Amino acid sequence: MFLCDNGSEFKGAFDQTLQRLGLTHFWTYPKSPKMNAHAERFNRTLQESFVDYHEDLLYTDLTLFNQKLADWLVFYNTQRPHHRLGQRPPQTPLLQHHPERQRYWTHTTSCRDDCTCID
Numbered sequence: 001m002f003l004c005d006n007g008s009e010f011k012g013a014f015d016q017t018l019q020r021l022g023l024t025h026f027w028t029y030p031k032s033p034k035m036n037a038h039a040e041r042f043n044r045t046l047q048e049s050f051v052d053y054h055e056d057l058l059y060t061d062l063t064l065f066n067q068k069l070a071d072w073l074v075f076y077n078t079q080r081p082h083h084r085l086g087q088r089p090p091q092t093p094l095l096q097h098h099p100e101r102q103r104y105w106t107h108t109t110s111c112r113d114d115c116t117c118i119d
Contacts, residue, residue, distance in 0.1 A: 003039075006030050045076075 002018060003026045004010040010025075018025045028035040050072045051058075057065035081087040 001026065003028065003036060005033075005036065049076075 001024045005028050010027075015025055033040045050069065054065055054068055057068070076089075078089050078091045080089055082090060085093055
């Protein structure tokens with residue numbers, strides 16, 4: 001299941017890929033960010049903590065931007081203290097309550113330029 005706003009980036013190839021994979025695609029109402037408040041808050045954190053400091057790479061070195069973004073996301077989930085989690089990173093309570101997930105490997109594939117694959 002995927003919940004997206006009505007951004008054009010979620011239409012076309014992305015939506016078709018979800019359909020092909022048999023995944024349900026839900027849309028929020030236009031101009032209603034409160035419907036997806038957690039994602040909107042994460043987007044703000046991402047913008048203020050990462051993108052604002054690396055925006056120049058979006059235009060000069062997209063590969064490096066994506067590498068740095070992947071590193072930041074690992075930091076965000078494994079080291080960055082979160083107020084709601086008692087100043088612990090999200091990984092800590094997750095592994096406390098689901099120790100079997102410690103054995104899961106992160107798996108990311110590279111998409112071609114046409115973005116036709118989702119893994």
